[in-house]
């Protein structure tokens with residue numbers, strides 16, 4: 001059983017007279033225990049909304065209209081109130097780009113981690129205090145006792161992100177969703193945080209989903225990448241295959257000319273000619289056709305289905321395999 005299974009997830013935004021606008025469209029993927037998947041795309045592609053929906057964190061005007069999200073055998077969409085809260089932040093955790101979003105500036109970081117531990121476990125105050133030090137040590141914070149007594153603003157950005165990771169780990173999650181966790185950090189710190197997350201996923205067999213617009217981070221972190229465009233998953237493949245031979249024109253455009261794993265960290269998605277479409281103005285057929293250099297007549301008429309691509313991946317493009325043959329011909 002996969003740690004996380006998202007099936008046919010569909011999210012709309014209720015926009016008054018404009019009607020429900022499609023934000024996430026029929027997205028399906030699974031992440032095995034200890035596996036790391038990247039959700040990659042431009043801003044507005046639906047990658048963050050997919051993760052928020054998976055966590056049950058959507059607020060009006062956003063709502064899920066179809067699909068399921070399973071954590072092991074648990075159907076997250078069937079949970080409400082306290083049951084959902086116990087799972088969220090417990091069995092499934094989330095790390096944000098800005099740790100200050102989750103940390104309380106007025107409380108010492110050790111107390112905040114301790115509070116999370118006590119919320120999700122049966123440890124008493126003293127045991128939770130000892131666990132805090134273990135966790136801080138485990139996420140590479142030297143002098144854990146002193147750091148536990150610090151307030152968030154007394155720590156560097158990288159240190160705060162480590163505290164967030166410690167907090168997310170405190171309830172022993174099965175799945176960790178990381179939303180651009182390194183974007184606000186300098187390149188050296190980014191690398192260290194990515195290394196830390198990879199180590200954690202291996203040692204604790206935590207399934208991870210990394211939402212990122214940074215292909216360097218994705219290459220260094222993921223073993224599988226799912227590319228989103230206009231709310232849909234357009235390609236998914238093991239990281240090496242995807243970087244070596246992208247099958248979807250959008251993936252190819254994201255990667256630019258240098259399709260290899262030597263992309264430096266901090267490299268953003270290159271600009272692609274044209275704008276990503278707004279949810280209310282999606283093109284007919286393949287949503288990418290107005291920007292696609294390979295578009296043919298059929299592309300504006302028929303939406304390509306997401307189909308197996310033969311190398312353990314999936315791709316949604318009428319001409320994906322043809323171009324693949326040409327590239328290697």
Ligand code: SF4
Pocket residue numbers: 248249250286287288289290292293294295296299304316317318319320
């Ligand atoms: Fe381009 Fe057509 Fe493939 Fe869409 S289906 S990505 S427009 S070639």
